[in-house]
Amino acid sequence: MTTNTTTQDATSGTTPGQSVLDARGVTMRFGGLTAVRNVDLQVNSGEIVGLIGPNGAGKTTFFNCLTGLYIPTEGEVRYKGQVLPPKSFKVTAAGVARTFQNIRLFANMTVLENVLVGRHTRTKEGLWSALLRGPGFHKAEAASRERAMELLEFVGLADKAEHLARNLPYGEQRKLEIARALASEPGLLLLDEPTAGMNPQETRATEELVFAIRDKGIAVLVIEHDMRFIFNLCDRVAVLVQGEKLVEGDSATVQGDERVVAAYLGEPFEDAPGKEEIAEVEAAEAHAEAHSDTTTDAAPEENDR
Numbered sequence: 001m002t003t004n005t006t007t008q009d010a011t012s013g014t015t016p017g018q019s020v021l022d023a024r025g026v027t028m029r030f031g032g033l034t035a036v037r038n039v040d041l042q043v044n045s046g047e048i049v050g051l052i053g054p055n056g057a058g059k060t061t062f063f064n065c066l067t068g069l070y071i072p073t074e075g076e077v078r079y080k081g082q083v084l085p086p087k088s089f090k091v092t093a094a095g096v097a098r099t100f101q102n103i104r105l106f107a108n109m110t111v112l113e114n115v116l117v118g119r120h121t122r123t124k125e126g127l128w129s130a131l132l133r134g135p136g137f138h139k140a141e142a143a144s145r146e147r148a149m150e151l152l153e154f155v156g157l158a159d160k161a162e163h164l165a166r167n168l169p170y171g172e173q174r175k176l177e178i179a180r181a182l183a184s185e186p187g188l189l190l191l192d193e194p195t196a197g198m199n200p201q202e203t204r205a206t207e208e209l210v211f212a213i214r215d216k217g218i219a220v221l222v223i224e225h226d227m228r229f230i231f232n233l234c235d236r237v238a239v240l241v242q243g244e245k246l247v248e249g250d251s252a253t254v255q256g257d258e259r260v261v262a263a264y265l266g267e268p269f270e271d272a273p274g275k276e277e278i279a280e281v282e283a284a285e286a287h288a289e290a291h292s293d294t295t296t297d298a299a300p301e302e303n304d305r
């Protein structure tokens with residue numbers, strides 16, 4: 001796996017900087033609750049874009065709107081200029097793949113079989129061919145297996161191809177999810193919290209894997225709560241708060257934006273003490289402490305009267 005961070009765009013058929021994802025005015029309402037409100041987001045070829053925000057900000061709902069799991073109440077989502085159909089298998093076939101916040105593998109299938117399932121949108125052999133197992137089927141199956149093994153090699157799981165998915169450690173299950181998503185040969189990969197539950201080494205390895213995916217010409221949009229991961233990785237970061245896009249920019253811009261800090265920590269409440277009041281109280285406490293050292297054995301004054 002390469003960790004070279006330059007953009008080669010070898011497989012996607014797009015030139016760097018060309019629009020891959022163009023979401024405009026996406027709104028998603030559930031009854032009276034507006035989970036996503038009028039969100040615009042673009043991802044260009046060669047980019048890794050981050051989507052962050054506090055719990056319940058609407059990040060996963062937005063992903064679901066992009067991938068056909070939800071039909072947005074308003075707005076439009078285009079992939080390489082074409083409006084995406086509101087059906088998840090058609091979105092995958094169009095070239096947008098994703099992973100899920102909660103791992104969704106076929107636990108009792110092998111690692112290789114899980115990746116082969118991910119290839120179904122790219123195999124042309126029909127039902128009869130599969131049932132009759134004619135020469136066309138065998139050729140297509142061999143090609144699929146070869147590609148699946150390449151992908152397992154790429155994510156570092158080739159030596160576990162015959163293991164059952166459920167027996168993989170957690171971090172490797174997440175890698176397998178990524179390999180399965182890549183099996184549909186996407187031009188855009190959406191990752192929903194890819195490092196959740198990982199230790200720092202696994203997180204670092206995932207960072208390198210995402211760079212390598214980008215270097216293969218696949219644009220990436222990633223939701224993650226691990227800020228160090230996001231700010232190391234992303235060319236651009238968008239911040240969702242209560243369903244709306246609050247800020248978007250490069251890592252330094254987003255990190256330095258007070259509104260982002262406030263959104264994560266919460267706004268100070270109305271009568272919260274200001275800096276001066278806090279300093280006054282601290283000075284008074286320090287004074288009292290200094291005096292208590294010298295007055296402990298002295299005669300009590302007012303209180304004992």
Ligand SMILES: Nc1ncnc2c1ncn2[C@@H]1O[C@H](COP(=O)(O)OP(=O)(O)OP(=O)(O)O)[C@@H](O)[C@H]1O
Pocket residue numbers: 030033035053054055056057058059060061062
């Ligand atoms: N199917 C649904 N029906 C009703 N409300 C929903 C549905 N899906 C999400 N919501 C609500 O929409 C809001 C946004 O949720 P969402 O899961 O998209 O947030 P999130 O930013 O991904 O949060 P987290 O970081 O915790 O995963 C929440 O208030 C949630 O309860």
